[in-house]
Amino acid sequence: MNNKNTLTVLKNDELNYDSYIVFCLNSHKYAINIQHVIEVVNIPYITMPVASPKGVIGMFDYNGMIIKAIDLCPLIGIPTNKFSVNNQLIIFVVDGNFGAIHTEYIENIIRINRLDLSPFPFGIENSFISSVYKNDDVFINIIDVVSLEKTLENNKSVKSEIDYSVYLPSDENSLKILNDRTNQFKENNDVFAFSINQHTVNQYIMFDLGCHSYFMDIKYVKEFVSINSESITPLPYTKKFIKGLVSIRGEFLVVLDLKCFLNDECVKNSETAKIIVIKGNDYNIAFLVDDIKYIKTLKQQSFVNSDKNLSSFILAEFEENNTLYSILNVEKIINDESLYINY
16 A cells, blocks of 8 residues: 555544543543543532422533533432532533533543444433443443433423532632632633634643643643553663653553753653643654643634744643633644654
8 A cells, every 4th residue: 555545544543533531430531522622620619409300410600601500410310429629510511502621530542433433222212321441450431411401401391309518628728729610710800701613712631741731732632641650661772851751552662751852851740640641643752741731722812922932842822710721833843853752
């Protein structure tokens, strides 16, 4: 097969893949197609009505919109655990309707071939769990948010049996944290506005390198994986920022210590350290970072200082809550000649 045909096969195969956010609820794993996701945020203050439909925790103010917070547990038939200020919401949109799925924590972003999805085995009528994916002997239930919206609509007259005031954080310190987050949403009405012009709105992953936070366009991300230093095999005669090789599901990746590459300071071993596997056919590389925080949707119009003399590895900057964040120039990094290993 010639190179042109090989590239065609790779391109067609890539069309079968979708990116999913994997999250956890009560020791079970679920995933939602990222094409529906607007943002992943830490849980804010949620206002609970006197009576709410089954599966609806309450409402919260998000950039001037009132959005319902959804608890999947009663809809699936598993117990609801107590919430914490560290829980997160996946904000999604379907046909102009917004919702937010409560999660205990976000575990990963993965790429899934549609051919590897199996039908949900129990055949529940109108189920919003559309399929199941097996990943390293772990089953991940795929949530169809279109069907989820229909399920919630059908349950409008079914009153919730859960008193969420018992489950939501209620101590003074937690309430302050939750209210502060809600106020930040109100102050940032101009940061996000849903736009039909999808080419002007992109999703970004926020991650930490030391005491600084960075963003990178999610289009470059294949997945992210928790890692420890023992899993990385050092390579001799390489530069300081080349951490070594790691095998992820049989694929060998060169691990770039991103903090060391940008600032000449290495990522320290910690429980939160992760590698971001970069998507591409021409290279096998992963970025080592201190921690991954959340996913955010940004408008390019919100970028600032993009015309000043930034580092060549910084694409642009944007300001939020009086803090300036940098957006990585991933193309520039992965094509930098210093990354190539020659023996």
